[in-house]
Amino acid sequence: LRSPLAAAQLRPGYYAGICPNLETIVRNSVRQSMAQSQISAGATLRLFFHDCAVRGCDASIMIVNSNGDDEWGSPDDQSLKPQGFQTVLDAKAAVDKDPQCRYKVSCADILALAARESVVQSGGPYYQVELGRYDGKVSTKSSVVLPHVDFNLDKLNAFFSGLGLSQTDMIALSGGHTMGAADCSFFQSRIGTDPTMDSGFAAQLRGTCTSSQSSAFLDPTPLGFDNSYYKNLQGGRGLLGSDQVLYTDPRSRGTVNYYASNQGTFFYDFTVAMTKLGRVGVKTAADGEIRRDCRYTN
Ligand code: HEM
Numbered sequence: 285l286r287s288p289l290a291a292a293q294l295r296p297g298y299y300a301g302i303c304p305n306l307e308t309i310v311r312n313s314v315r316q317s318m319a320q321s322q323i324s325a326g327a328t329l330r331l332f333f334h335d336c337a338v339r340g341c342d343a344s345i346m347i348v349n350s351n352g353d354d355e356w357g358s359p360d361d362q363s364l365k366p367q368g369f370q371t372v373l374d375a376k377a378a379v380d381k382d383p384q385c386r387y388k389v390s391c392a393d394i395l396a397l398a399a400r401e402s403v404v405q406s407g408g409p410y411y412q413v414e415l416g417r418y419d420g421k422v423s424t425k426s427s428v429v430l431p432h433v434d435f436n437l438d439k440l441n442a443f444f445s446g447l448g449l450s451q452t453d454m455i456a457l458s459g460g461h462t463m464g465a466a467d468c469s470f471f472q473s474r475i476g477t478d479p480t481m482d483s484g485f486a487a488q489l490r491g492t493c494t495s496s497q498s499s500a501f502l503d504p505t506p507l508g509f510d511n512s513y514y515k516n517l518q519g520g521r522g523l524l525g526s527d528q529v530l531y532t533d534p535r536s537r538g539t540v541n542y543y544a545s546n547q548g549t550f551f552y553d554f555t556v557a558m559t560k561l562g563r564v565g566v567k568t569a570a571d572g573e574i575r576r577d578c579r580y581t582n
Pocket residue numbers: 323325326327329330333363364365431432433434435440457458459460461463464465466467468470502524526
């Protein structure tokens with residue numbers, strides 16, 4: 285018998301007897317979200333990272349507090365796109381439409397499944413998602429501590445190691461930047477000053493960033509989950525400083541080269557790292573709940 289205070293035991297079959305159609309429901313809902321907006325997949329994947337990295341994978345990122353003191357109110361989370369939140373809210377509504385499942389599946393688990401579906405339905409690898417997370421009850425602005433685009437390799441490693449993730453995990457997860465875009469404000473200072481940026485790429489970005497509200501794709505195939513992110517780094521076309529440093533620093537360059545030449549290895553390592561990320565700070569019935577509305581604690 286498990287004590288309610290024991291560390292959470294996640295497993296893929298957690299909802300088998302509770303909500304047997306869960307994965308199909310989320311898969312179809314995510315498909316609809318992606319059809320509604322092309323940026324849903326990237327937005328959902330990033331949302332999962334920002335959730336797990338702060339207070340663990342507990343959907344704390346989704347809580348809206350009326351006084352504005354919540355994670356979303358933090359500058360580091362302001363650039364999360366609404367389409368990611370909407371993807372999870374729509375999947376949750378679809379799950380709760382099934383009388384068997386109603387109010388029995390956590391928002392944290394729906395987010396984990398929606399992130400996997402976003403990857404798979406963009407051409408990335410399938411992996412089994414471990415389930416059984418409870419939703420957190422706390423979300424505050426000040427708890428948000430996330431990596432920044434000016435982090436060097438040591439700072440990136442320190443941050444991910446705080447989550448129990450290795451340098452290899454960090455490099456594989458940074459491959460999430462195979463999807464989506466970044467506002468010019470995040471990389472403008474590199475244009476013309478960062479010698480590791482390809483000069484042709486710099487010229488191209490200078491044309492793109494005529495206003496700080498402009499944005500550029502993180503890799504040449506922003507809708508496809510592939511290894512072109514790493515090939516891009518080899519050519520000095522990494523968009524963010526924290527991307528390009530993975531190639532510039534000789535301690536991580538070998539892994540970048542490996543993923544650039546071997547998409548299968550990147551895919552495999554990404555699934556391993558996502559599974560490890562999904563275990564961070566998982567809540568149990570003792571310190572969590574199954575939220576009825578992902579935006580509010582019960
Ligand atoms: C390594 C440290 C990381 C840093 C410094 C970082 C920083 C950023 C920044 C600044 C943006 C652009 C935001 C915007 O302009 O809207 C972004 C976008 C994105 N990030 Fe990261 N990120 C990191 C790691 C990750 C990880 C681990 C994942 C997921 C596995 C991820 C997934 C994404 C995705 C998918 C986007 C595109 C979002 C969209 O287009 O809506 N990032 N990231």
